[in-house]
Every structure is written in C-alpha cells, then in structure tokens.
Amino acid sequence: MNKSDLVLALSARTGLSRTDATKAVDAIFDAEAGLIAGAMRSGTKVQITGFGTFEAKKRGARTGRNPRTGEEIRIASTVSPAFRAGKALKDAVKDVTV
Numbered sequence: 001m002n003k004s005d006l007v008l009a010l011s012a013r014t015g016l017s018r019t020d021a022t023k024a025v026d027a028i029f030d031a032e033a034g035l036i037a038g039a040m041r042s043g044t045k046v047q048i049t050g051f052g053t054f055e056a057k058k059r060g061a062r063t064g065r066n067p068r069t070g071e072e073i074r075i076a077s078t079v080s081p082a083f084r085a086g087k088a089l090k091d092a093v094k095d096v097t098v
Contacts, residue, residue, distance in 0.1 A: 003025060003029075006025055007021045007022050007025055008021075010024065010025065036054050037081075039054075040054060040055060040056045040081055041056070043056065048086070049086065050086050050087075050088035050089065051085075051086050051088070051089050052083055052084055052085045052086045052089055053083070053084045053086070054081065054082070054083050055081075055082055055084075056079050056080070056081060056082070057079070057080060057081075057082045058077060058078070058079050059077060059078050059079075059080065060077050061074065061075060061076055061077040062075050063075070
C-alpha cells in the first residue's frame with residue numbers, strides 16, 4: 001500500500017473527500033511538516049497505543065572499516081528514526097504468510 005492507496009482507503013472508510021484524506025495523511029506522516037516527524041525532531045516520543053512507538057534514537061560514534069581499502073575510519077554519531085511495533089499490531093500480523 002502506497003500513499004495514494006492509503007488516501008483512497010481513508011476516504012472510503014471515513015467518508016472524507018480525497019482532498020481532505022490527503023490533508024489528513026500529510027498532517028500525520030509528512031517528513032517535513034508532519035506531526036510524527038515534528039515530534040521526533042523535538043525529541044518527543046510518539047506512542048500510539050496498540051500500534052507502536054516512533055522515536056529518534058542516537059547511535060554513538062564508532063570505528064568502522066572502508067570495505068575497499070580495509071582502512072579504519074571514524075564514523076560520527078547520528079540520530080535516526082526508529083519504530084517499535086506495539087503488541088496489538090504484532091498480534092494482528094503474527095499469522096500472516098509472506
């Protein structure tokens with residue numbers, strides 16, 4: 001399911017117009033101006049009970065190797081988004097065959 005499919009499904013389920021459904025999806029999930037991304041940028045964890053938790057996690061600096069030369073390199077610390085599925089979501093997809 002991509003964003004267009006999600007908008008259509010939201011529109012069908014709620015009776016919203018496609019335009020309003022698009023605005024709702026963008027308000028939540030947009031990488032620049034969405035609610036989830038904004039909360040994570042400010043250091044706040046977003047916890048949706050039964051679905052999961054979105055948060056920004058810091059990964060410390062470490063030493064790595066250049067795969068071409070084998071030379072040791074220093075990898076700077078980074079902050080990246082993380083999602084941890086909630087129990088209800090895990091249970092909902094437990095028996096799905098991929």
